[in-house]
Amino acid sequence: MSTVVQKKGFFPVLWDYLTTVDHKKIAILYLISGGFFFLVGGLEAMVIRIQLAVPDSNFVSAGLYNEILTMHGTTMIFLAAMPLLFAFMNAVVPLQIGARDVAFPFLNSLGFWLFFFGGIFLNLSWFLGGAPDAGWTSYASLSLASEGHGIDFYVLGLQISGAGTLIAGINFLVTIINMRAPGMTYMRMPLFTWSTFVASALILFAFPPLTVGLFLMLFDRMFGANFFDHTMGGNTIIWEHLFWIFGHPEVYILILPAFGIFSEIFATFSRKRLFGYSAMVFATVLIGFLGFMVWVHHMFTVGLGPTANAIFAVATMAIAVPTGVKIFNWMLTMWGGSIKFTTPMLYAVAFIPSFVAGGVTGVMLAVAAADYQYHDTYFVVAHFHYVIIGGVVLGLLAGTHFYWPKMFGTMLNETLGKVTFWLFLIGFHLTFFIQHFLGLMGMPRRIWKYLPNQGLEVGNAISTVGAFFMAAGVLVLIYNIIITQVRNERVGNDPWGDGRTLEWAIASPPPFYNFKQLPLVRGLDPYWIEKMEGNDRMTPAEPIGDIHMPNNSFIPFVMSLGLFIAAFGAMYQVDWRASDGAEYGWAIPVLVIGMLITIGSMAVRSLKDDHGYHVHKEDLEKDDEEGGRL
Amino acid sequence: MATTTGSTSANPKVNYKYRRNKARQEMRAHVTSFAMMIFLTLIAFIMVMSGFDKYYVFPVLLLLAGIQVVLQLYYFMHMSHKGHGAVALFLYSGALVALIVIITFMTIVWW
Ligand code: HEM
Ligand SMILES: [Cu+2]
Numbered sequence: 081m082s083t084v085v086q087k088k089g090f091f092p093v094l095w096d097y098l099t100t101v102d103h104k105k106i107a108i109l110y111l112i113s114g115g116f117f118f119l120v121g122g123l124e125a126m127v128i129r130i131q132l133a134v135p136d137s138n139f140v141s142a143g144l145y146n147e148i149l150t151m152h153g154t155t156m157i158f159l160a161a162m163p164l165l166f167a168f169m170n171a172v173v174p175l176q177i178g179a180r181d182v183a184f185p186f187l188n189s190l191g192f193w194l195f196f197f198g199g200i201f202l203n204l205s206w207f208l209g210g211a212p213d214a215g216w217t218s219y220a221s222l223s224l225a226s227e228g229h230g231i232d233f234y235v236l237g238l239q240i241s242g243a244g245t246l247i248a249g250i251n252f253l254v255t256i257i258n259m260r261a262p263g264m265t266y267m268r269m270p271l272f273t274w275s276t277f278v279a280s281a282l283i284l285f286a287f288p289p290l291t292v293g294l295f296l297m298l299f300d301r302m303f304g305a306n307f308f309d310h311t312m313g314g315n316t317i318i319w320e321h322l323f324w325i326f327g328h329p330e331v332y333i334l335i336l337p338a339f340g341i342f343s344e345i346f347a348t349f350s351r352k353r354l355f356g357y358s359a360m361v362f363a364t365v366l367i368g369f370l371g372f373m374v375w376v377h378h379m380f381t382v383g384l385g386p387t388a389n390a391i392f393a394v395a396t397m398a399i400a401v402p403t404g405v406k407i408f409n410w411m412l413t414m415w416g417g418s419i420k421f422t423t424p425m426l427y428a429v430a431f432i433p434s435f436v437a438g439g440v441t442g443v444m445l446a447v448a449a450a451d452y453q454y455h456d457t458y459f460v461v462a463h464f465h466y467v468i469i470g471g472v473v474l475g476l477l478a479g480t481h482f483y484w485p486k487m488f489g490t491m492l493n494e495t496l497g498k499v500t501f502w503l504f505l506i507g508f509h510l511t512f513f514i515q516h517f518l519g520l521m522g523m524p525r526r527i528w529k530y531l532p533n534q535g536l537e538v539g540n541a542i543s544t545v546g547a548f549f550m551a552a553g554v555l556v557l558i559y560n561i562i563i564t565q566v567r568n569e570r571v572g573n574d575p576w577g578d579g580r581t582l583e584w585a586i587a588s589p590p591p592f593y594n595f596k597q598l599p600l601v602r603g604l605d606p607y608w609i610e611k612m613e614g615n616d617r618m619t620p621a622e623p624i625g626d627i628h629m630p631n632n633s634f635i636p637f638v639m640s641l642g643l644f645i646a647a648f649g650a651m652y653q654v655d656w657r658a659s660d661g662a663e664y665g666w667a668i669p670v671l672v673i674g675m676l677i678t679i680g681s682m683a684v685r686s687l688k689d690d691h692g693y694h695v696h697k698e699d700l701e702k703d704d705e706e707g708g709r710l
Numbered sequence: 711m712a713t714t715t716g717s718t719s720a721n722p723k724v725n726y727k728y729r730r731n732k733a734r735q736e737m738r739a740h741v742t743s744f745a746m747m748i749f750l751t752l753i754a755f756i757m758v759m760s761g762f763d764k765y766y767v768f769p770v771l772l773l774l775a776g777i778q779v780v781l782q783l784y785y786f787m788h789m790s791h792k793g794h795g796a797v798a799l800f801l802y803s804g805a806l807v808a809l810i811v812i813i814t815f816m817t818i819v820w821w
Contacts, residue, residue: 257796281800285807325811372807376814388818 099632101185102592106192107171107487113196114163119554120203121155124148126551129511133544135532145528146213147230151203153216154234157330158241159199161472165337166192166248168479169276171487173252175583176270178261178601180594183254185630186685191248193640198241201647205233215526217327220308220319224300229651232301236647239294240640242287249283252276261582262621263601267361270581270605271347271354274361275340278368279333285372286329293322302654317382324375332371335467336364338475339406342428345482346410347605348578349425350417356409357604363402363409370399380451389448396446403439407432422576423497427478430505434470438463441516456526459519465512477504477557485575489588490568496560500553507549514539514546580605585618593627593695596620627695639681646674743785750774 097105127148131139140148174182182188205211212234214223223231256277260269269277297319299305306312308319347354354360376384376392410432419425441463445451454460477500484492518539523530530536574584582599583590585607597620603609610618649671656664754774757767784790789798 253800281803284800285804321815369803373810385818388814391818 096632098637099189099634101181101189101630101632103170103174103182103185103188104487104589104592106188107167107169109192109196110163110167110170111487113199114160114167117155117159117199117203118164121152121160122551122554124152124155126547128152129544129547131528132530132540134541135530135534135537137529142528143210143213146526147211149526150213150215150218150230150234151206151211154202154212154238155199156468157216157334158238158245159195159202161334161468161476162245163195163199164476165279165334165472166195168272168341168476168483169252169337171483172583173273173276174255174259175486175586175590175594176273176581177256177259177264178582178595178599179255179259180598180627181630182251183259184251186633186636187247187251189633190636190639191244191251193636194244194247194643195241196244197640197644198237198239198244201240201644202233202237205230205237208233217323218297218319219316219323220297220300221316223297224308224316229654231297232651232654235294235298235301236651239291239298240643240647242290242294243643244640245283246287246291249280249287252280253284256280261595261598261601263606267358268601268604268606270340271343271357271360271364272337272340275336275343275364278364279336282329282333282336282368282371286326286333289322290326290330293319293326296322298650302650317379320379320382321375324378325372327378328375329368329371331464331467332367334472335475336368338472338479339364341475341479341482342410342431344581345424345428345478346413348482348576348580349420349422349428350414351420351578352413352417353580353605353608354409355412355415356405359405360409363405366402367399370395370402374399377446377448377451380448381455393446393448397443400439400443407436420578422481423492423494423501424478424482426498426501427474427481430501431470431474431478434466434474434505434508438466438468438470441466454519456524457519458515458523458525461525462512462515462519465508465515469508469512474505477501480557482576484564485571485588486583487589488565489570490564491571491575492564493560496556496563500557500560503549503553503556507546507551507553510546510549511543512546514542518543574607580608582606582618585610593629596627596700597622597624624697624700626697627700628692629695630692631690633685633690635681635685639678639685642674642677642679642681644674645677646671649674739785739790743781747778747781750778 097109100106100109127140128145131137131145170182170188174180202212208229210228210230212218212223212226212230214226214231214234218231218234223234256269256273296305296307300307300309300314306314308314308316310316343354343360374392374396376388377396380389380392410428414429421429441459445454445460445463481492481497484490518536519525521535521539523536523539530540571588573579573587575588576584579585582601585599586595599606599618600621602619606618610616649667649669652664652667653671656667754771757770783801788794789801
């Protein structure tokens with residue numbers, strides 16, 4: 081047991097998490113920080129809804145409203161939804177393909193810390209002179225005119241966390257291509273792994289345009305360039321293109337993994353093989369591909385002309401076809417199955433009509449001529465909340481209940497889970513269904529207040545009531561999590577009893593090396609196959625041998641911290657130059673020091689050999705005799 | 711084991727003679743493509759220096775550059791070897807996405 085030390089106490093545990101390169105612990109880090117940002121974004125949403133509950137309200141001022149609205153969207157997309165998806169990808173994908181970890185454990189940790197520090201940086205704007213206020217899309221003509229440092233926080237924060245996302249995406253691509261267990265062919269990969277694969281490919285191609293856009297914006301705002309300033313020969317539309325060339329694939333980066341989670345849940349609780357597996361795979365890939373050809377549908381009203389609008393309208397509508405294929409396959413998976421309505425299954429069933437509603441309004445918006453009417457009204461707000469909450473967030477909540485036992489070894493309370501579900505679902509439809517009509521009645525999007533007697537009162541009041549239902553649902557979930565962890569009743573490897581894929585074949589949570597022996601995969605749903613043949617475990621594909629493990633490392637944390645520090649320097653050097661060197665003399669030194677920390681830690685990482693260590697065969701065997709407590 | 715004495719491979723199953731042969735073939739491919747690349751570069755220079763019309767020079771230059779990229783990828787960056795399927799897939803889909811964006815901009819967005 082020399083290699084494995086059971087750590088106790090708060091600080092050793094903290095240190096363990098700060099330095100971990102284990103995908104299961106990184107998953108927990110993503111879950112906690114993504115969950116935290118979800119609560120922050122949720123709080124901002126509540127402020128928005130309270131402000132809009134009654135006409136002519138003065139709950140928050142106009143400027144503060146813009147900041148809250150911007151931070152709500154930015155936080156929810158970049159700091160809540162994406163990291164929460166990464167939490168499940170990290171927790172589940174290596175197990176599903178029968179791997180001992182991701183391909184690059186060090187990079188996995190680096191990706192997390194970059195996201196984390198980027199997110200913290202962005203949110204520090206609240207305390208340092210005001211948050212960004214140009215919407216999550218931060219259109220250049222608006223954001224270049226924004227005073228203070230809000231937009232700078234947006235640009236630098238997203239740049240840092242975006243780098244983390246890109247790293248994480250590449251890591252998953254390499255992992256899925258190279259680390260599959262013997263017998264795990266591409267067409268035997270579970271759908272969640274497939275959708276992670278496609279989403280990672282989308283990250284690989286979609287994040288660079290965002291990086292470029294943010295860089296141009298950074299130079300425009302902080303170093304006097306004029307890429308987007310038309311008075312100086314720039315072009316503000318370039319930002320819109322860059323943003324949406326990233327932005328539309330981004331919404332598929334969010335929804336595809338959620339589709340994956342639902343596919344697992346449908347098959348598990350219908351106790352049937354997923355209907356039309358190969359069609360599902362094909363549809364996923366096709367959606368990913370088409371996702372790159374539709375970005376102009378966000379710019380129909382910019383005036384690109386009828387040709388551009390017509391082509392992009394048709395391309396956009398085409399996406400509805402593979403999406404429809406998936407919807408029908410899920411329904412046919414349930415058809416004739418012996419369905420168990422567990423909490424995750426409830427989410428999955430509710431997801432179908434909710435998401436279809438969002439898809440239908442999507443196709444309506446895709447009719448370019450009609451979009452002139454819908455654009456920038458609450459109709460669009462209703463559309464994307466139906467796809468994002470009805471799709472992504474329901475998927476995340478379903479995943480939380482479904483994978484909780486695998487991640488923590490305890491089972492969330494099912495009754496409380498169902499209470500959360502009903503509160504959240506009712507609240508969601510109450511909040512957003514009515515917004516379709518508010519939009520059609522002409523209520524503009526991103527508006528701070530509206531006047532009485534324009535027919536908007538009732539709808540907005542209902543909408544706010546719904547938001548409180550959702551908040552109540554989230555509170556019940558938090559209570560559920562706390563009591564579950566306090567009671568700490570441990571569960572076995574397959575707590576739902578119907579697990580089909582490899583992650584359910586090993587302990588909950590799995591030992592740090594995952595599989596003592598890599599499993600032999602004999603088909604789709606490998607664990608189900610073994611169970612049907614009366615085996616209680618997977619057939620091993622290799623004899624017990626030494627397992628090579630990576631060492632923990634503090635370097636990713638330091639590397640990300642360096643960029644975090646440098647970002648402050650980059651931002652305040654603007655004031656230093658504006659004051660002709662009279663104030664903020666520390667800005668440039670801080671920029672340099674931050675960069676030196678990052679570059680220095682990269683050098684340490686490159687020059688110092690770290691070969692990891694081995695878990696020895698004898699320890700593994702002894703561990704078996706002692707009942708697997710290693 | 712004895713049959714593989716002299717092999718530099720970490721894998722004793724790979725026959726020495728076979729590897730030598732393979733290496734020689736690869737060397738030939740390297741040299742050939744290197745010569746071709748120099749030749750193509752020469753053409754490019756001559757074309758520019760002799761002052762042809764620029765509507766003729768631009769597309770031909772782009773074409774020559776494209777050929778060089780392919781040679782580089784296949785003969786020097788080992789894409790001709792086995793097991794590079796995933797790499798090729800990602801390279802080509804990335805190129806395709808970029809191409810679509812460029813074509814869109816050139817035809818319907820900023821025609
Ligand atoms: C059938 C599939 C879909 C179609 C046809 C579609 C179509 C559209 C169109 C045309 C717009 C622009 C509306 C406007 O601004 O006037 C839009 C906005 C939006 N969609 Fe979708 N969409 C689809 C699926 C999705 C999915 C799956 C998501 C996310 C998970 C999503 C998220 C969004 C967001 C966030 C916006 C608003 C962006 C903004 O301006 O802030 N959509 N959609
Ligand atoms: Cu879109």
